[in-house]
Amino acid sequence: MKKRVGQYLMDCLSNVGVDKVFGVPGDFNLTFLDDIISRNDLEWVGNTNELNASYAADGYARLKGIAAMVTTFGVGELSAVNGIAGSYAERVPVIQITGAPTRAVEQAGKYVHHSLGEGHFDDYRNMYDSITTAQAYITPENAQSEIPRVINAALFEKRPVHIHLPIDVANTEIEVTASFELAEHQHMDVSKYMQMIVGKLQSAEQPVIITGHEINSFGLHEALEKFVTQTHIPVAQLSLGKGAFNEESPYYMGVYDGALADKAIRDYVDQSDAILNIGAKLTDSATAGYSYQFDIDDVVMINHHNFKMNETKDNDVSLVDLLAGLNKLNYVNHTDFPKYKRPSAHDYDLNDDPLTQETYFKMMQDFIKDEDVIIAEQGTSFFGAYDLALNQHNKFIGQPLWGSIGYTLPATLGTQLADPKRRNLLLIGDGSLQLTVQAISTMIREEIKPVIFVINNDGYTVERKIHGENEMYNDIQMWDYKLLPTVFGGKDEVCTHDVNTSEEFQKVLLQVETQPDRMHFIEVKMDVHDAPRKLNAIGQAFAKQNG
Template sequence: MKKRVGEYLMDSLSTVGVEKVFGVPGDFNLAFLDDIVCRDDMEWIGNTNELNASYAADGYARLNGISAIVTTFGVGELSAVNGIAGAYAERVPVVTITGAPTTSVEEAGKFVHHSLGEGHFDNYRRMYKEITTAQGYITVENAQTEIPRLIDAALAEKRPVHLHLPIDVAQAEIDVQMPYAPAEMINQDVSKYTQMIVEKLQTAKQPVIIAGHEINSFKLHRVLEQFVNQTQIPVAQLSLGKGAFNEENDYYMGIYDGSIAEEDIKDYVNNSDAILNIGAKLTDSATAGYSYEFDIDDVVMINHHDFKMNETITSEISLVNMLNGLLNINYKNTSNFPGNKQSRKADYVINKEPLTQENYFKMIQNFIGLDDVILAEQGTSFFGAYDLNLYKDNTFIGQPLWGSIGYTLPATIGTQMSNLYRRNILLIGDGSLQLTAQDISTMIREDLKPVIFVINNDGYTVERKIHGEHQSYNDIQMWDYKLLPAVFGGKDKVAVHDVETSEDLQETLMNINNEPNRMHFIEVKMHVSDAPEKLDAIGKAFSKQNS
C-alpha cells in the first residue's frame, strides 16, 4: 500500500494510542502537519511556544502512556529541549519529531535559516542525543525500520526519542509492507534475583518497600499492590513518584522524606533491615537533602535496568519483569508497622483572617474528588501538596526531579486532553505561572475546564526559603492575575475567583462544585513569607547542601 512517510509515521503513532499531537508550526513542518490535521483519529494541538508544547506532551504521556510533539528545525527543537530533558529525567515517553530542511539542502550544505550558518545540519540532533533514549534520521529507505524502532524504544524505556524528518522525506511515498505493531515485551528469567530477595526478607524483622516514580511511568500500580497484598510488606512513598501506591491500602504508611518525615515512619524506614527500593530514586528533594539514616549500600535497588543487591549489580533486567517475578515469591511479613495517619478529611478554620498555607492545603484536601488529577507545581504548591492523602483513583503529577518551574500549567493541557471527563486541579504559584501563562489561551481555545489555583505570594517563595529571602532577585512584577482569562479571550468562558480568607475559599470551592462544566481560575492571596512546613525544612536542607 502506498503511503507518504509522514502518513505512515502518524499511522504508527495512532496504533500506540496517540490521539493528540502538540507543537508549533514552522516552514519545515507545515506540509507534514497536513498529514495530522486531515485525520479523523488525531487532533493537532497548537501551543503558544515549543517549550510549552513539550510540557503539554509530557503531561499527556503521563496519563496516556505516550505522546508526540512536532517542532521545526533549530529554533523550534531547541526551544523544546528543556521539556524533553525533564521527560527523560522523570521517564516520560515523548516522541519528538523535528521537521527539517530537505535532504538536497542538507547535502549541499546550504546556509539555510534556522541553522547556525555553517552548512552543518547535525548540531541539534547531537544535542538531543543526551536527553533522549534513541534518535533517528528518517529517510525514504529506512522509514519502515527506524520509525518502529524509535517508537518501541520510547515505550520500552519510558523516555523520549528524537526523529529528524526532512520535509521532502515526510512527503515522499513509500510502499508500506505491513502496518507497524508494537514490539512484544521480552520475558526474562529473574528467579536468581527474586530468590536473593526472599532470603533477605526471611531473616528480616522490619521490612519495608519504598515506592517511586518508575511505578507511575510503567503503569505498574496493580502489580505492586498485588505484591504488597500477598507479602504484607508496608509501603512508604517518595514525593518523587507520589501516586505510585494506593494510599487507601492498609499497608500504606505514608510519605518518607528523610529527616522531615513523620516520626514513626522515619523511625521505621531508617531502622528497617530489609528496604526494597522499587522504582524509586533517593534524590535530594525527595529525602530532604539525603537525610536518610540507613546505609544506602544495604538497600535492595529494584529499578528499571538497575538492580543492585550487595555485590550483585545488573543493568539487564527490566522493572516490569522484576516486579512480575516478585509475585511468585513465598513470603509473608508479620511485623507491626505504623499506619497512615493522614486524613482524607481535614479540620480547618473558617474566618475572615488572611488565609494561611496550612489552612489552604487542609481545605484543598477536603476539595479533592474521587478521581481528580492533581498537578502540583514545583515550589510552594508541590511541597504543600505532596502530603495530601489521595483516593485510589486520583492521579498526582509533579516534577520534583527535573524541577522546571512553569511545567504544570502546560502539562495540564496534556493531562486534561488525555481524558476530558476527569477533573484536573492545578496548584501553582505566581512565579511559576509567569513563565508559561500564555498557554491559558490554549486551554480556552480548546474549551478545557481545569480548576486553576494560583497562589499569589509575591515572588519565588521556594527560592526565598533556600537563600535570599529579602533579595530583589526573588521578586517578580505583580500582575493582575484575575484579568488573564479575559486577556486570553476567555472573558465569558472562565469563572474567575478572588480569595483572601478561608471564608472566601470555602465559598469559592462551593461555587466550583456547583459549576463543574466551566474552567475556574482562582487567585489565592497569601503572605510572602508564609510557606508549608515541609518547604521550610527542604529550603534549609538545600541551603546547607549548597553551602
C-alpha cells in the same frame, strides 16, 4: 499500499494510542502538518511556543502512556529541549518530531535559515543524544524500520525519543508493507535475584518497601499492590512518584522524606533491616537533602535497568520482569508497622483572617474528589500538596526531579486533553505561572475546563527559602492575574475568583462544585513569607547542600 512517510508515521502513532499532537508550525513542518490535520483519528493542538508544547506533551503522556509533538528545525527544536529533558529525567515517553530542511539542502551544505550558518545540520540532533533514549534520521528507505524502532524504544524505556524528518522525506511516497505493531517484551529470567531477595526477607525483622516514580511510568500499580497484599510488607512512597501505591491500602504507611517524615515512619524505615527500593530514586528533594539514616549500600535496588543487592548488579534487567518475579515469592511479613492516618475532614476554622498555607491545603484536602487529577507545581504548591491524602483513583503529577518551574500549567493542558472527563486541579504559584502563562490561551481555545489555583505570594517563595529571603532577585512584577483569561480571549468562558480568607475560599470552592462545566481561575493571596512546613525544611537542606 502507497503512503507518504508522514502519513505512515502518523499511522504508527495512532496505533499506540496517540490522538493529540502538540507543537508549533514552521516552514520545515508545514506540509507534514497537513497530513495530521487531514486525519479523523488525530487532532493537532497548536501551542504558543515549543517549550509549552513539550510540557503539554509530557502531561498528556503521563495519563495516556505516550505523546507526540512536532517542532521546526533549530529554533523550535531547541526551544523544546528543556521539556524533553524533564521527560527523560522522570521517565515520560514523548515522541519529539523535528521537521527539517530537505536532504538536498543539507547535502549541499547551504546556509539555510534556522541553521548556525556553518553548512552542517547535525548540531541540534547531537544535543538530543543525552536527553532521549533513541534517535532516528528518517529516509524513505529506512522509515519502516526506524520509526517502529524509536517508538518501541520510547514505550519500553518510558523515555522521549527524537525523530529528524526532512520535509521532502515526509512528503515522499513509500510502499507500506506492514502496519506498525508494538514489539513483544523479551522476558528475562530473574529467579536468581528472587532467591537472594527472599533470603534477605526471611532473615529480616523489619522489612519495608520504598516506592516511587517508575511505578507510575511503567503502570505497575496493580503488580506492586499484588506483591504487597501477598507479603504484607509495608510501603512508604517518595514524593518523587506520589501515587505509585494505593494510599487506601492497609499496608501503606505514608510518605518517606528523610528527616521530614512523621517520626513513626522515619524510625521504621531508617531502622529497617530489609529495604526493597522498588521503582524509586532517592534524590535530594525526595529525601530532604539525603537525610535518611539507613546505609544506602544495604538497600536492595529494584529499578528499571538497575538491580543491585550487595555486590550483585544488573543494568539490563527490566522493572517489569523484576516485579513479576517478586509476585512469585513465598514470603509473608508478620512484623507490625505504623499505619497511615488519613487527615480529619474540616480540620480548620473559617474566618476573615488572611488565608495561610496550612489552612489552604487542609481545605484542598476536603475539596479533592475520587477521580481528580492533581497537578502540583514545583514550589510551595508541590511541597504542600505531596502530603495530601489521595484516593485510589486519584492521579498526582509533579516534577520534583527535573524541577522546572512553570511546567505544570502547560502540563495541565496535556493531562486534561488526555482525559477530558476527569476534573483537573492545578496548584501553582505566581512566579511559576509567569513563565508559561500563554498556555491559558491554548486551554481556552481547546475548551477544556480545569480548575486553576494560583497562589499570589509575590515572588519565588521556593527560592526565598533556600537563599535571599528578602533579595530583589526573588521578586517578580505584580500582575492583575484575574484579568488574564480576558486578555487571552476567555472573558465569557472562564470564571475568575479572588480569595483572601478561608471564608472566601470556602465560598469559591462551593461555587466551583456547582459549575463543573466551566473553567475556573482562582487567585489566592497569601503572605510573601508563608510556606508549607516541609518547604521551609527543604529550603534549609538545599541551602546547606549548596554550601
